[in-house]
Amino acid sequence: MKHRWHPTPLLTASLLLHAAVVPLLLMHWAFWPWAIAVLLTDHVALFAIGLFPRSAALGANWTRLPAECSVVSGIAITIDDGPDPEVTPQVLRILAAHGALATFFCIGERAERYPALIRQCVQAGHAVENHSYHHPLAFALLGWGRLRRELEQAQRRLGELTGVAPRFFRAPAGLRSPLLDPLLQRLGLQLTSWTRRGFDTVSSDAELVLARLARDLEAGDILVLHDGHTARTALGEPVVVQVLPRLLQLIEQRQLRTVTLREALPRGSG
Numbered sequence: 001m002k003h004r005w006h007p008t009p010l011l012t013a014s015l016l017l018h019a020a021v022v023p024l025l026l027m028h029w030a031f032w033p034w035a036i037a038v039l040l041t042d043h044v045a046l047f048a049i050g051l052f053p054r055s056a057a058l059g060a061n062w063t064r065l066p067a068e069c070s071v072v073s074g075i076a077i078t079i080d081d082g083p084d085p086e087v088t089p090q091v092l093r094i095l096a097a098h099g100a101l102a103t104f105f106c107i108g109e110r111a112e113r114y115p116a117l118i119r120q121c122v123q124a125g126h127a128v129e130n131h132s133y134h135h136p137l138a139f140a141l142l143g144w145g146r147l148r149r150e151l152e153q154a155q156r157r158l159g160e161l162t163g164v165a166p167r168f169f170r171a172p173a174g175l176r177s178p179l180l181d182p183l184l185q186r187l188g189l190q191l192t193s194w195t196r197r198g199f200d201t202v203s204s205d206a207e208l209v210l211a212r213l214a215r216d217l218e219a220g221d222i223l224v225l226h227d228g229h230t231a232r233t234a235l236g237e238p239v240v241v242q243v244l245p246r247l248l249q250l251i252e253q254r255q256l257r258t259v260t261l262r263e264a265l266p267r268g269s270g
Helices: 009-027 029-049 087-097 108-113 115-123 144-162 180-187 206-214 239-253
Strands: 074-082 103-106 127-130 222-226
Touching (some): 009 029, 074 087, 087 115, 087 239, 103 108, 108 115, 115 144, 127 144
16 A cells, blocks of 8 residues: 655755755855765765664654554564575474464565475465565665666565565665655555564574574564574574574563464554
């Protein structure tokens, strides 16, 4: 469902600042040093804020399941950067063994390469959401045109493969620019980061990854693991394969229920 863009207070202030300063550039050259310094400071500040994945200053951002959702004792496991032909099938088997559901934030290009894995995710009851088409490392630096193509191409292909258009978006590495929010609202996508992440793409220590995810574990948490780009243990096993079964056991012990992000949408949001 598309929405009209409503800028955050910070972005509103930035737009008003530009509206006040830009005319000074046209009035007289003497204003240029001061005006350019103000605009550069504003741009640097906005870019810096985009480096904090859990920030909502640039737009609405789920860091926990919303309080008004109908899920009781729900917790969301999100799995990024797939699908992966080696790791994703193992992750699906672990989830099935525990009767657990997850939300897979998939890269569009990889989904095209491994469509059968996307279908397996959907058939098992998991949700497949938008994680951009190419997962560019410089995602936060992309201009409007490239940013729009990244989201729209992934949105289209994932929708074709699953039969349902994604409702959620996670920025690569969680990093973004002020240009992202208006595009998300135009596409009807909800930005989602996390409550905690295990850093399983960089840490080969499964115990440490599990400890990060399990710290203060409670209902409403959104946790992140990776089936794509996952680190490997000393024995060469994907870290997610070591961590996920034990994480699910902890969730069961605390009488929590795994849900997809779609299940946590407030009633009436479609």
